[in-house]
Amino acid sequence: MIDAVERKIEQYLDELNDGYVSQLYKKIPHGKRLRAKLILKIAGSSLKVLKTAATVEMIHAASLLHDDVIDDANQRRGQISVNASEGNKTAIMLGDILYSKAFFELNSISSEVAKIISNAVVQLSLGELADVKLSEKFHTNRDAYLKMLYQKTASLMEASAESAAILAGKNRQAYRQYGRNLGIAFQMIDDILDITQDTKHLGKPALHDFKEGKVTLPYIYLYEALAQEDRAFLISLHKKSLSEDEANWIKSAMQKHKIIEKSYAEAETLIEEAITSMESLGEQDLSNIAKSMIERKF
Ligand code: FPP
Ligand code: MG
Secondary structure (H helix, E strand, O other): OHHHHHHHHHHHHHOOOOHHHHHHHHHOOOOOOHHHHHHHHHHOOOHHHHHHHHHHHHHHHHHHHHHHHHOOOOEEOOEEOHHHHHOHHHHHHHHHHHHHHHHHHHOOOOHHHHHHHHHHHHHHHHHHHHHHHHOOOOOOOHHHHHHHHHHHHHHHHHHHHHHHHHHHOOOHHHHHHHHHHHHHHHHHHHHHHHHHOOHHHHOOOOOHHHHOOOOOHHHHHHHHHOOHHHHHHHHHHOOOOOOHHHHHHHHHHHHHOOHHHHHHHHHHHHHHHHHHHHHHOOOHHHHHHHHHHHOOOO
8 A cells, every 4th residue: 555655656746747856756765654654554545545645755755855954964764865966955955845745735635634744844843953953062951852852753753643543533632642652762762773773774874863963862861870070071972973982982881871771661661652552442553563663673
């Protein structure tokens, strides 16, 4: 069924009658299509549902095109990113095209769904801005970090699940909460994998968040666990290209203070809540999606 979403996106782009745009889009690796999968699992595969899934994936793709420009990233999903291969201007405009075409199409699905998704894009953008601000200097503001993470990543998953529930006539609150938990846990695990996995598995450079200025949850917890002089050393590494010794220092300090376990447990709590809620609704597939997220090792 996910193929039908793929075809819908291609159809939307072909309607723009611009061969270059269709061709550019086809070059972007697709990723897991997690949001579309959630929508189809919740709401089936009617035309409205396929359209919703297609528009959400187009918005997600647009946000990543813009994010790679903002982060000055050279790689996305193991391939050269559009900003790196075609330049920032093309990446920004391709994002704008995907985003505005998606919104045009959303209007013909349902005004309620359009409102939910467009509000999520406001949150997404507020989250990205907060991410940029929080990355300027070292911080230990867990609440600000969690709010940013919810806005940047969870808001679109929350909106996807809620929209699908509306289309399927299901309890929107339960599915909204499920999408939110999944989204926050997803980004928490992403932050952990940046520390525990190597470049080959990540499809982007390892231990890169801290160099980019991103003080993710494990770094906040590490700071809290360290003695005064080690805290100063950690801060001195922020935004720096790390030597092998420095990278190993971070990794072994994390190990010593069981930081990965602590961060992982937080994601696990959210996933367990999502699993319990979906099992009580008889949604085994959605419960399995939540389970597989916590087992993610790439
Ligand atoms: C990835 O974060 C970024 C996002 C999930 C959202 C980015 C949102 C925007 C750029 C706003 C989008 C606005 C419109 C109008 C579509 P990351 O850099 O932490 O993750 P990464 O490692 O995958 O790059
Ligand atoms: Mg990024």
